[in-house]
Structures are given as structure tokens and as C-alpha cells.
Amino acid sequence: MENKPKKPSPAIKRNEGRHEPSDKRIKHFNEVALGFDKEEALTEASRCLNCKTKPCEAACPVNVKIPEFIDLIYKEDFSGAVSKIYETSLFPAICGRVCPQETYCEAACVIKDKFKPVSIGRLERFAADYARKEGLVRLPSPEKSTGKKVACVGSGPGSLAVAAELAKKGHSVTVFEALHKYGGVLRYGIPSFRLPRETVDFEVENLKKLGVKFIKNALIGKSISLDELKKDFDAIYIGSGAGLPSPLNIAGEHLIGVYSSNEFLTRVNLMKAYEFPKYDTPYYIGKKVAVAGGGNTAMDSARCAMRLGPESVTVLYRRTRTEMPARAEEVENAMEEGVKFEFLTAPIALEGDDKGRLKRIKCIRMELGAPDASGRRKPVEIKGSEFYVEADSLIVAVGQSPNPLIQQNAKELQTNKWNCLVVDENQKTSVEGIYAGGDVVRGGATVLLAMKDGKNAARAIDEYLKSKK
Amino acid sequence: MEYSPQEKYEILEKKDLSPSIAQHIIKAPLIAAKAQAGHFVILMAQENGERIPVTLVDWSPKEGWIKVIIQAIGKSTAQMNSLKTGDFFAEVAGPLGTPVEIKKYGTVAGVGGGVGIAELYPIARAFKQAGNKVISILGARNKDLLILEKETADISDSVIITTDDGSKGKKGLVTDALKELSEKEKIDAVFTIGPLPMMKFVALTAKEKNIPAFASLNPIMLDGTGMCGGCRVEIDGKPKFACVDGPMFDAHKTDFDTLIKRTSAYKDLEKESLDKFSKEHNCKIGLH
Numbered sequence A: 001m002e003n004k005p006k007k008p009s010p011a012i013k014r015n016e017g018r019h020e021p022s023d024k025r026i027k028h029f030n031e032v033a034l035g036f037d038k039e040e041a042l043t044e045a046s047r048c049l050n051c052k053t054k055p056c057e058a059a060c061p062v063n064v065k066i067p068e069f070i071d072l073i074y075k076e077d078f079s080g081a082v083s084k085i086y087e088t089s090l091f092p093a094i095c096g097r098v099c100p101q102e103t104y105c106e107a108a109c110v111i112k113d114k115f116k117p118v119s120i121g122r123l124e125r126f127a128a129d130y131a132r133k134e135g136l137v138r139l140p141s142p143e144k145s146t147g148k149k150v151a152c153v154g155s156g157p158g159s160l161a162v163a164a165e166l167a168k169k170g171h172s173v174t175v176f177e178a179l180h181k182y183g184g185v186l187r188y189g190i191p192s193f194r195l196p197r198e199t200v201d202f203e204v205e206n207l208k209k210l211g212v213k214f215i216k217n218a219l220i221g222k223s224i225s226l227d228e229l230k231k232d233f234d235a236i237y238i239g240s241g242a243g244l245p246s247p248l249n250i251a252g253e254h255l256i257g258v259y260s261s262n263e264f265l266t267r268v269n270l271m272k273a274y275e276f277p278k279y280d281t282p283y284y285i286g287k288k289v290a291v292a293g294g295g296n297t298a299m300d301s302a303r304c305a306m307r308l309g310p311e312s313v314t315v316l317y318r319r320t321r322t323e324m325p326a327r328a329e330e331v332e333n334a335m336e337e338g339v340k341f342e343f344l345t346a347p348i349a350l351e352g353d354d355k356g357r358l359k360r361i362k363c364i365r366m367e368l369g370a371p372d373a374s375g376r377r378k379p380v381e382i383k384g385s386e387f388y389v390e391a392d393s394l395i396v397a398v399g400q401s402p403n404p405l406i407q408q409n410a411k412e413l414q415t416n417k418w419n420c421l422v423v424d425e426n427q428k429t430s431v432e433g434i435y436a437g438g439d440v441v442r443g444g445a446t447v448l449l450a451m452k453d454g455k456n457a458a459r460a461i462d463e464y465l466k467s468k469k
Numbered sequence B: 001m002e003y004s005p006q007e008k009y010e011i012l013e014k015k016d017l018s019p020s021i022a023q024h025i026i027k028a029p030l031i032a033a034k035a036q037a038g039h040f041v042i043l044m045a046q047e048n049g050e051r052i053p054v055t056l057v058d059w060s061p062k063e064g065w066i067k068v069i070i071q072a073i074g075k076s077t078a079q080m081n082s083l084k085t086g087d088f089f090a091e092v093a094g095p096l097g098t099p100v101e102i103k104k105y106g107t108v109a110g111v112g113g114g115v116g117i118a119e120l121y122p123i124a125r126a127f128k129q130a131g132n133k134v135i136s137i138l139g140a141r142n143k144d145l146l147i148l149e150k151e152t153a154d155i156s157d158s159v160i161i162t163t164d165d166g167s168k169g170k171k172g173l174v175t176d177a178l179k180e181l182s183e184k185e186k187i188d189a190v191f192t193i194g195p196l197p198m199m200k201f202v203a204l205t206a207k208e209k210n211i212p213a214f215a216s217l218n219p220i221m222l223d224g225t226g227m228c229g230g231c232r233v234e235i236d237g238k239p240k241f242a243c244v245d246g247p248m249f250d251a252h253k254t255d256f257d258t259l260i261k262r263t264s265a266y267k268d269l270e271k272e273s274l275d276k277f278s279k280e281h282n283c284k285i286g287l288h
Helices: A037-044 A053-061 A066-074 A078-086 A093-100 A120-133 A157-168 A197-209 A228-230 A261-272 A296-306 A329-336 A407-408 A447-468 B030-034 B073-079 B115-129 B149-155 B175-186 B198-210 B258-264 B267-280
Strands: A149-153 A173-178 A214-215 A235-238 A257-262 A288-292 A312-316 A340-341 A346-354 A357-371 A377-381 A387-390 A393-396 A434-436 B009-016 B021-027 B039-042 B052-055 B058-061 B065-073 B091-096 B106-114 B135-140 B158-163 B189-193 B211-217 B230-237 B238-241 B246-248
Touching: A037 A066, A037 A120, A053 A066, A066 A078, A066 A120, A066 B073, A078 A093, A078 A120, A093 A197, A093 A296, A093 B175, A120 A197, A149 A228, A157 A173, A157 A197, A197 B135, A197 B158, A228 A235, A235 A447, A257 A261, A257 A340, A261 A288, A261 A296, A261 A393, A296 A312, A296 A329, A296 A393, A312 A346, A357 A393, A387 B065, A407 B106, A434 A447, B021 B073, B030 B058, B030 B065, B030 B091, B052 B065, B052 B073, B065 B073, B065 B115, B073 B175, B073 B267, B106 B115, B106 B175, B106 B198, B115 B135, B115 B149, B115 B189, B135 B175, B149 B158, B158 B175, B175 B198, B189 B198, B198 B211, B198 B258, B230 B246, B230 B258
Parallel strands: A149 A173, A149 A235, A173 A214, A235 A434, A257 A393, A288 A312, A288 A393, A312 A340, B106 B135, B106 B189, B135 B158, B189 B211
Antiparallel strands: A346 A357, A357 A377, A357 A387, B009 B021, B021 B065, B039 B052, B039 B091, B058 B065, B211 B246, B230 B238
């Protein structure tokens, strides 16, 4: 680029990235955020002060060397930039898209108060996409084989991080996945308009090149027991996620049209029901769709539903917009796309027709009372405020807990009252040689925290294996 | 043991048992090594396919194969049955579910209807091996749709056959045969697999004589791993996931009526998909 801005130029307006117009994008499942072109990337990179203190790097869950990779982008050494990211994070194309940077690196950026923070996430994504498309990604060479075997349970972000780190250290890693495609929540949960599937495929293929073995269609706890894995492997990482959907526990949840967000998202994202009948898996949402919940999963569900062409999609949330756990950007995206919101609203009963199909949702208005354990004001029902929302389908996205299969299978694993595995600061469970991280420990967190746990566990597993001889 | 990645799943032998029912022997060593009576697998015929749960009929840990018997009732099952020896299933996951608890009851009546006869077979065999007297009641619409008669006879103390049209065995329903049997001799447990309305009435028939009864439920299922809750069934008023808690449940505690309604969720879409497939394949798949 000729005449690129001199570095640093923090006063240049922060580039928030381009989005496809909402009326067009709700007609397909392609990516909404379009990503920087080279010129945009160089300009945004010029905004970074390359400051000595690097608060962004410290705030990053996987400590990406942010000022350094941004500087390499500025110098148009894109291969160098992505290699720099790869030193600490193996999945920049994924993190650049789904990490809530506004709460990590960008919240720590020193120019944040005077100007706006550098668009770090978008730069990371640019570097990763550019390197992938141009074939510039150079994989690290694994160290000499140690002969030690590690099993990862699940192929979500945590296990992929463990596999990557331990493969580099020369350990033999086998990843077990219950479904027929790899990536866990990156595959069945997060929609392709937020995370294109080629980014996940690319990372899995890279791990295969590093020697990681992937076994699909094997559910640990059913197809293969944890005890068997203990016999066959020197260490185990459990990254089985929080796969058990929480129900609303109200009357009528058996009605046709009532989905857990897990089922709805799996039909749409993993099985591509949106291409029915080209793909064989059907979905049923009818004309009026309701979504219960206020987190990212609720936003993903609502935005997927919107793309299936119903008359309306309405989110029912029992608090107000301020308390929503979803990323602000996702709420804005949903609103732009025409998703309606009924705040301070809780479903209390579901009513159907004689064929057992959902017809309407009895709701009640809430008001915010005193703060609860989470620090958010607790919603309280307003007596006599019941009303009905007409709906042919309801997607329940009010939380998940760990799938209890492994815990049932291995009683010696210590769990807490939410059935989450208990681990120490090294991700070690109560059983020697078994480590865990991500949602099976945290209950319901983020891709980034799963990766962070995975990295942490990989370091501990490596030390454990070396000490074991 | 060694865990080797398996990318696709070869059909070692495909055999038609009736115009709409076919038997597939599939290479799947990891599954064969772990299978027990009552386990099921999830099959996908092709990459764009649907995940279809099917109870295992037989398996060989030594030779690394599993056997399933599939009735073509929709597009996905029709497509599976259009595969031939040497073709591949895109995916086979398992073994899944909770195996049936095999113990000594005394006399066990196994009641199978239609393709459920195939799924009953390994369970009846396991009860026989555990020292029970096993009486198998097999029901089909007509003699051409009756499967595994000889195989079931080999592992049962006696076999009673009923057909709707009387073309083989007694004319009538399996429930009539069960009622008659239970009046003649003491039955200690009933295990049933077949269409939901049949299992509902088998349960009611057993209930009249206070016989414990267990039914293998077949709700709409997606992942089969306890993740989506699509297969939720009401057992004793509580929601259970057929994929991990079942598929075999106490039939006296099962809410069959709700389950029957829930299985109709995609009826229209299933028809659309099947019609499209039949048209593309000139209706050569033997569906009626």
C-alpha cells in the first residue's frame, strides 16, 4: 500500500468492520462480518502505539503477542504476523471471530479512552484469513516422539488446544468425538454466519498434519468407557463441554415445536437443515418463533431462525437489555436483522392444539428486584400481569450443564452441585492423570476460556508425563 | 487397545429380507468390540444424510462387524436400503444407549412387531443365555413381512407367530397371543419392541396380569448422545432421554400417548423428502 498512515496514528477513526446489509444477510448463512481488506488492515494496524506495557497481551486469555503481530501486519509481513500469533494461539481465524475482545484485549488498549481501542480481533482475523488463503501458514515441527499417549474427550476448542500443544511436544494425541464432525460447539453450536466452517476444517486438518489422531462417532462414557481410556492412555483431557440443555420446567415442554437450543442449533448448523430437502434433516418452526433466554446461544438461535424465513422471531428475556449476558454486538446484530425482543418477560406455561403442536406461550411480566448472587438484579413476577404470545415454535436457550455421562461412568471424579468436574489450578481432576477444562468445568463459558484451560492443561499434562518416565 | 480412525463404514453383506426390509452387515470394529444387547447405533447413509438410530441385531467382536436390519419407511431408510454389498455408510456411531439389564427372571416373553422382531432378537438371546425360559411372540402384517423366524426359534424355547391377515401363524395381534399365553403360564417379565401403539397395548395386556414390562422406545432422535433432548420421553411423569437413559424403559411408567404425538412432528416434511427421493429413483425401492 502506498501512502499508508505513519505509525502510530491512534487518532484515525477505529474501523468497526463492514457487515453485509441485514435485509440481504438474513437470506443465507454466509458470514455477516466481512473482514478487513489489506488496506483497511494496514490502516487499522497503524493505530497501535506498540506500547511497552502491552496491557492487551496480559488481558488476552491465551496471551497473544498482540503489539508484535500488529506491527508485522503494518510492515506487510503477513506470514510473520500469523506465525507470531501461532506462538501462543493455534486458532487465530477462530479466536479473531468468536472471542469477546471487547472484554479482553480491546478493553485494555491504552488508546481506548482518548480514541477508541485498536480493532485487535479484526486484525487477528485478517492475518489468519490472509495466511490461510495465501498458503502462508507454517506449522511448527513436533519435537521428538515421547512415546506417551494422551486421549482428549470431545473435539471442541479446549481439546483442540490440548491436542495442538501436546502434539508439538512430541506426545501421541488421540481425540474422541461423539458426533460425525469435529469442532464440538464450533460445529454444532456457533452458526456459520459467525464462524465459517472452513476455519474449523482448516485447524483440524492442521492438527492431523501434526500427527493428531481423530476418532469420530465414539461417545466416551457409552461407546468407550473412561476406565478403558485410562488403561490405553498415559493421560486424559476431558473437554466434553456443557451439552445438557436446561429445560424451562413449565407445563407443555413436550409439545411439538418446543426445541432446546442444542437441538435447534444442531439441526441447523451440524445437519444443515436449512438446506432441506437437499440435506435430509428437517426442522419445524412454523410462522411465529419465540426464543427464551438472553445469552449468546439465544442470539444464535434467534438469528438462525430468522434466516429460515418465518413471519417473526421474538426473544423472551426475563431481565432488561442491560443485564443480557449476550455480547452487545450479537444483540445489535439480532435487532438489525429484525428479531423482536420482549424484555422483563418469562414463559410460565406452553399450550398446544389437539395434535400436540405448540400454539401459544403464557407469559408473565417481571420487574427487577434486589441483586442476586450473580450481582444482577433478580427478576420478580408482577402478579396479574399474565399475557399470551402466539408461537408455533419455542427455542429454549436458558442454559446448559455438563452432559453427565462421564461423571456417571467414573464416580471417582469429583464434581460440584452443578455436576461440573472439580479441577485444581493445573486443570487436574481428583483422579491422577485426568485433566479437564472448558464448559465441563465452568458450566457454560466461552470458546476462549476453553482454549485457555486447554493450554493450561497441556502444560500440566506435559510436566506430568515427563515426571512419569 | 489401539484406536484407529475409521472414515467410512463398508457394507460387508447386504441382504433383502422382504420388499421393504433389508439386513446390513457393516464393518465397524470399535462398535463390535463394545456391543451389548439393547445397544443401538446411529447411521448416516451419506454426508448430506439424516442421523437414524437403529438397534443392533448382532455383532462379532472377533470379526469386527455389526448387523442391523432396516425397514424403509422414509427417505433416509429407503436410501440406506438402496445401498448394496460393498457400498459404504457415511457414518456409524456407537454403541449408544444403555444396554438391557440381563438377569434371571424365570420366564421371559419377548414380543416383537414388524422390524422390531430383529431388535428383539439379541435381547431374547441374552435372556436365554442367562438361563431364562424365553417365549417369543412375533407379529407381522403378513407372512412376507415376517423376518428372523428361524433365528428367533433357535434362541427361544417356543415361538408364537401372529399375522394380521392370518397368512402365517395365528390371525390376530401379538396382544391376543400374549394374553392367551399369560393365562396358560406364569410370565415373569415382558420385553417388547415394535410400533408404539403395539407396545402401548402390550404393556396394558401385561399390566392386567401384573407382569413387569419393558418397551424399547423409538422417539425422534438427533445426536443420540444426550445433548439435544429431542428424544425426551415421559417416564413416571419425569422427562428422560431415550438416547442415554434408554431406549428400554419400564413400559408401565411410559407415557405412550404423548410420545405417539411427538413422533409425528415431521410427518409432512418426511413425506416431501420421500416423494422427491422416490421420483428420482423411479420408485424402485419397494415402498408401498
